[in-house]
Amino acid sequence: MTEGSAVDLIHLADEESSLLVRVLGRHMSGVLAWHDFVDAEIVVVGGFVQGRLEICLAPDDLDCWSEVLDGLAAGRDASWMDDGRNPEIRFEPSDQAGVVVVAVEDHAGSGTSVRVAMRVSEGWVSEHHEQLQCVRAAWPQEVVETSPGTYEWRR
Numbered sequence: 001m002t003e004g005s006a007v008d009l010i011h012l013a014d015e016e017s018s019l020l021v022r023v024l025g026r027h028m029s030g031v032l033a034w035h036d037f038v039d040a041e042i043v044v045v046g047g048f049v050q051g052r053l054e055i056c057l058a059p060d061d062l063d064c065w066s067e068v069l070d071g072l073a074a075g076r077d078a079s080w081m082d083d084g085r086n087p088e089i090r091f092e093p094s095d096q097a098g099v100v101v102v103a104v105e106d107h108a109g110s111g112t113s114v115r116v117a118m119r120v121s122e123g124w125v126s127e128h129h130e131q132l133q134c135v136r137a138a139w140p141q142e143v144v145e146t147s148p149g150t151y152e153w154r155r
Contacts, residue, residue: 009023009065009132010089010131012118012120016046016047017045017047018043018046018118019116023038023040025139026038026039035142035143038057040056042055053087053110055086062132064080066132068091069128069129072091072125075093076093077090087106087108088104090102094117098121099117099119100118101115142154
């Protein structure tokens with residue numbers, strides 16, 4: 001996989017609905033403080049709705065996504081990117097077996113929100129842990145913050 005190719009971090013889809021979070025590449029490649037941030041897009045399709053949002057993910061967002069996946073594997077509801085910087089994505093297991101409700105809320109940007117229910121495969125959480133590792137392999141963390149606001153290239 002090369003630095004310039006896109007990688008799906010999240011890809012959930014059934015016959016009617018889908019959620020895609022695709023990592024597109026480094027946000028500001030070569031700029032020390034922003035080098036490890038990545039540009040991404042959220043694409044939601046469901047019934048009569050289709051939307052796309054551009055976002056910027058920090059390395060901490062990927063760590064939080066791993067924690068969200070752990071919560072989902074345990075059968076709990078979970079929210080990702082609920083810090084107000086990006087649209088929030090919530091995952092709510094449904095009463096129907098194999099169905100998850102996904103809510104994307106962009107309160108800070110467009111002010112819109114959408115909820116879609118979709119059927120997911122039994123191993124979808126494990127598959128998404130693997131996708132996270134693919135993203136981390138394509139865009140490894142190369143910068144360390146040595147003190148607040150001071151950055152160095154990792155050696």
